[in-house]
Amino acid sequence: MLKKAFEHLCSLGLVECLREARRGTQPVDGLPLRLCIDAAEVHAFVQRSSDIPLQVQRWGAQWLN
Numbered sequence: 001m002l003k004k005a006f007e008h009l010c011s012l013g014l015v016e017c018l019r020e021a022r023r024g025t026q027p028v029d030g031l032p033l034r035l036c037i038d039a040a041e042v043h044a045f046v047q048r049s050s051d052i053p054l055q056v057q058r059w060g061a062q063w064l065n
Contacts, residue, residue: 009015018032046052046060 006015010017013036015033016036018034042060046057049057
């Protein structure tokens with residue numbers, strides 16, 4: 001289930017594996033990743049989304065300030 005969620009995030013272009021890490025046989029959960037969106041996009045999403053859990057909203061507000 002976690003692998004499918006990770007693949008979905010990759011297909012959306014939200015995260016990607018670092019290229020140099022793909023050459024090895026390292027499992028997916030050990031690969032270094034790069035977040036492909038910036039803090040302003042995360043902040044906008046947290047501010048406009050009323051259907052995400054309150055804890056996530058609070059985390060987003062604290063992390064982005």
